[in-house]
Amino acid sequence: MTTTFEKIGSRVIPALQATVEEYISPRTGARHIHLASDQAEKVFLVAFPTVPDVSDGRAHILEHLSLCGSQRYPVRDPFFAMMRRSTATFMNAFTYADRTVYPFSSTDSKDFYNLLDVYLDATFFPNLDYLNFLQEGWRYVLKDGKLGYQGVVFNEMKGAFNDPIRALYSGIENTLLAGTTYEVESGGDPLVIPELTHQMLKDFHASHYHPSQAVFMTAGDISAVDVQLQIEDKVLSKLPALNAPRMLPELAAAWPEPKSNEVRIPSQTAKPDEHGVQITWLMGESSDIDVYFNTYLLSSGLLGDSSSPVMKAMESAGFGRPSALNGQDNGPRQMIFHLGMEGLTEPQIDLARDRIWTALERAAEEGVPTESLQAALRDVRYSQRDTASGRMPNALSRLLNALPVSMRDGDVFLAFDNEAHLVKLEQAIADPAYFKGLVRKLLDNPTRLTTRVVPDADYFKKRDAIEEARLEERTRALTDLERARIEKESADLEAHQQLPSNSDVLPRIRPADVSAEPRAALPLPSPLGDAGDAIVLPFEIASNGLSYVRVSYDVSGFAVEDWPWLRLWVDLVTQLGVGDMDYEDADAWRQRMAPSYDLNFDATQHPGGHLSMELWFAASGLREEHENIAQLVSRSLAEARFDEHERLAFLIDSQVQDRLNGLAQSGNRYAMLTSAAPLSVLRRFEDIVSGAASLAFQGELLELSKTPEGLAHIAGRLNALHRRVIAITPTVLAAGAGTDGADLGRLLKLPASQAAMPAVAPKLGTIALENAGLHAVSQINHCVVSYRAPMMQEDGAAALAVAAELMTNQLLHVALREKGGAYGGNAGYNGGTGTFLMASYRDPRLAETYADFDTAIDDLLTGEFSQEMLEEAIICVIKGMDKPNSPYDQVLHAWGLKRRGIDQALRQRFRTEVLTCSLEQIRTAVRTWLKNGEPSRAAFVGDVTKDVAGLRVVDLLGLAKKA
Known part of the structure; x- marks a missing residue:
């Protein structure tokens, strides 16, 4: 068989060390974009335009349902089954406002083609079973004779609505992009989702999921032709040619004059200073490279740092703070540009709006320094070369960034390679009139929306009331026949969920198919002998022309009461002045010096229960920027200043208010840390510096920042901590191609150290096991129970790691997600903290979930x-260990292993014990550590008027009562 795809273009991309190839199937109109490289991680995605015109969540629910069984794989949950039968490094699906994407990646060729087969059948030939629609989408349930709603997506979206910024964004799009698919809630509004029928969903699949609409994308060391042959054989040959034009989102109409609206957002208390204002412009099409980069330059020039005109105006207003919704937005087909402030009283709304507008007028007259725009273009080149992987493979991130351009009929090659355009822009910005003209065009653009943002403490109560009224009305009208149908459907669904998965038809990777040996860690190099007081470890890596440096200070000897202050130091220091530069000049200087810099404060737990803590400053950039990178790191550490008290007050107020406004969004993390803190010193550390236990410090900090004496105290405490930190002999990780790492390390001029060895970390006292219900207003819960467990170095670790996967796959997924309706449910073992947990995410239940946790332990022992x-389960553990790292991530991994005291022999022992783990060993470990262990429970509780499962209710706002 030969492929009928025709190559219509190809381009070598030097910055990516790859070649982009574009193909089309003339018979069907399907497109294939391939990013050919020598990367071992092989990536695939298929995407479809999904352009709903209602907020019933049909695109989102279809994404879920497509992965619930197909023609050749009539398995109840092939997606989750393949997650445990595959060594995939990434598997997921995403619903955006105008497209749905199904991506995966794997380093194993056999596994890659196995997954390709499953994904093709799932997307083009899904069964779309009615019972799965009831499970994943929505259904009526009867409890004590009263109707209620249930469904995975239904509950997922209730959790998504916690985010005030989401509500604000939706409110803006409803007006600015009226008449387009962006006007509706693509994920589904829980108040509208029950209007969706099963037939509507099937019709939506038939109209949107056809090869004529599809874009296939691949990347890595695979053959484009081999992929195309499988697409031809499994999909194109089985479907009629349609050659329909690809669906495109509608274009919003331009306005003859600006408009205004009001948007209400969820708030815990609706304090007087929680109002905001947003000014939003509709720009040109985002697939147009000129529109894209001109808007990028506007964002960088106006908002890039504290000296930028609009950012400066917002931060120096003396009231409010910059909105979380600022800058360019290329999500919709038409680019959007946002400027706004939050934290305002109602009378300050107009003042803030005028202040932003005046700053724009000034920028149109005076422009901005050319250096700031040059730094912005430098950052683009840096991102082109960067190989780091975040939550997904680097190549997949690049494909997802290029996908909208391809789907909107733009030049896909420009999405991967914009060097020629960058050169053109460098010439353009040399003339100050260019940027001024961009600002003037923005000011003159009449398609502009001004939004007054109003906090609403009753936001969820109102939504609950609407839902309850509809359910009560429906309950009153319920006939005996309808009641019987609902009860029968519930029984049928429960029976369906009890069926064995029947995964035999699915391909799988077995333990014998994976390496018996762990991937070798990068060896730590010998320190440089000519690097002053610092211990500089030079790493040679395939860096693609980038260089990295990280200066680490072991602060283990600092007292527990210092920990929140060290976290504050990390949060603030890169927003303050340096040497003779005030914070505005320093911020602009940092942006010019390097495209990437970061600080953090973290800890490592060791067997025996003691901690080591590390505070580090990292930066990276192009090889040509070594001098700048070294100067940035050296001066930031040696010359940090804390005397700008007004700036400190502004930053602290912004930080604390953001924390308080985000209580519901952070509820899952707070519950996890609260639950595990009594069992693990590392989790206790994390809770103290960033969990619910840190909220009291945040409240006290806010109070201190309100007086000159309090600010002086804060400044003095930070300065004293800083002096103590830089007096410690640092370890420097310096990495780059060839000798670049060593060269960069030698350029550092760090403060003279005084302490060669850190003191021993303080011993933490024992605290009682938790039974807490952390409360903030929400429509969902997050439930967690934790148990003490052995660390990776101790006996039983491997068995518990496998037990967690077995429990998730065979017990909790069914109980919590399929039956309970939670968006997620899992067990997890952490060898770095010595804990085992069970957790649910965006869960409509509470007491029932904790009962399911207990049942899971018993079922694992007797089932x-x-x-x-x-x-x-073994494969799930192994693939977590074998996930590939980028070259620089390998440096950090090697350093992390050293800090934890994990050598190759221990890694080999753990891997061998995982690969040879037996059910008997699992049960022994579960009985010892879980059944006979003592649970520590903590949940985030959205509604305390319902059954809270005996949890002690803790008001999260109350923890920060001084705020």
Whole structure:
């Protein structure tokens, strides 16, 4: 068989060390974009335009349902089954406002083509079973004779609505992009989702999921032709040619004059200073490279740092703070540009709006320094070369960035390679009139929306009331026949969920198919002998022309009461002045010096229960910028200043208010840390510096920042801590191609150290096991229970790691997600903290979930599990260990192993014990550590008027009562 795809273009991309190839299938109109490289991680995605005109969540629910069984794989949950039968490094699906994407990646060729087969059948030939629609989308349930709603997506979106910025963004799009698909809630509004029928969903798939609409994308060391042959064989040959034009989102109409609106957003208390204002412009099409980069330059020039005209105006207003919704937005088909402030009283709204507008007028007259725009273009080149992987493979991130351009009929090659355009822009910005003209065009653009943002403490109460009224009305009208149908459907669904998964038809990777040896860690190099007081470790890596440096201070000897202050130091120091530069000049200087810099404060737990803590400053940039990178790091550490008290007050107020406004969004993390803090010194540390236990410090900090004496105290405490930190002999990780790392390390001029060895970390006292319900207003819960467990170095660790996967795959996924309706449910073992947890995410239940946790332990001890189920759990553990790292991430991994005291022999022992783990060993470990262990429970509780499962209710706002 030969492929009928025709190559219509190809371009070598030097910055990516790759070649982009574009193909089309003339018969069907399907497109294939391939990013050919020598990367071992092989990536695939298929995407479809999904342009709903209602907020019933049909695109989102279809994404879920497509992965619930297909023609050749009539398995109840092939997606989750393949997650445990595959060594995939990434598997997921995403619903955006105008497209749905199904991506995966793997380093194993056999696994890649196995997954490709499953994904193709799932997307083009899904069964779209009615019972799965009831499970994943929405359904009525009867409890004590009263109707209620249930469904995975229904509950997922209730959690998504916690975010005030989401509500604000939706309110803006509803007006600015009226008449387009962006006007509706693509994920689904829980108040509208129950209007969706199963037939509507099937019709939506038929109209949107056809090869004529599809864009396939691949990357890595694979053959484009081999992929195309499988697409031809499994999809194109089985479907009629349609050659329909690809669906495009509608274009919003331009306005003859600006408009205004009001948007209400969820708030815990609706304090008087929680109002805001947003000014939003509709720009040109985002697939137009000129529109894209001109808007990028506007964002960088006006908002890039504290000296930028609009950012300066907002930060120096003496009231409010910059909005979380600022800058360019290329999500919709038409680019959007946002400027706004939050934290305002109602009378300050007009003042803030005028202040932003005046800053724009000034920028149109005076422009901005050319250096700031040059730094912005430098950052683009840096991102082109950067190989770091975040939550997904680097190549997949690049494909997802290029996808909208391809789907909107733009030049896909420019999405990967914009060097020629960057050169053109460098010439353009040399003339100050260019940027001034961009600002003037923005000011003159009549398609502009001004939004007054109003906090609403009753936001969720109003939504609950609407939902309850509809359910009560529906309950009153319910006939005996309808009641019987609902009860029968619930029984049928429960029976369906009890069916064995029947995964035999799915391909799988077995333990014998993976390496018996762990991937070798990067060896630590010998320190440079000519690097002053610092211990400089030079790493040679394939860096693609980038260089990295990280200066680490071991601060283990600092007292517990210092920990929140060290976290504050990390949060603030890069927003303050340096040497003779005030914070505005220093911020502009930092932006010019390097495209990437970061600080953090973290800890490592060791067997025996003691901590080591590390505070570090990292920066990276192009090889040509070594002098700048070294100067940035050296001066930031040696010349940090804390005497700008007004700036400190502004930053602290912004930080604390953001924390308080985000209580519901952070509820899952707060619950996890609160639950595990009594069991692990590392989790206790994290809770103290960034969990619920830190909220009291945040409240006290806010109070201190309100008086000159309090600000002086804060400044003095930070300065004293800083002096103590830089007096410690640092360890420097310096990495780059060839000798670049060593060269960069030698350029550093760090403060003279006084302490060669750190003191021993303080011992933490024992605290009682938790039974807490952390409360902030929300429509969902997050439930967590934790148990003490052995660390990776101790006996039983491997068995518990496999037990967590077996429990997730075979018990909790069904109980919590399929039956309970939570968006997520899992067990997890952490060898770095010595803890085992069970957790649910965006959960409509509470007491029932904790009962399911207890049942899962008993079922694991007494239930029947096949050898195949055990091997799937083993593969899940192994693939977590084998996830590939970028070259610089390998440096950080090697350093992390050293800090934890984990050598190759220990890694080999753990891997061998995982690969040879038996059900008997799992049960022994579960009985010892879980059944006979003592649970520590903590949940985020959205509604304390319902059954809270005996948890002690803790008001999160009350923890920060001084705020």
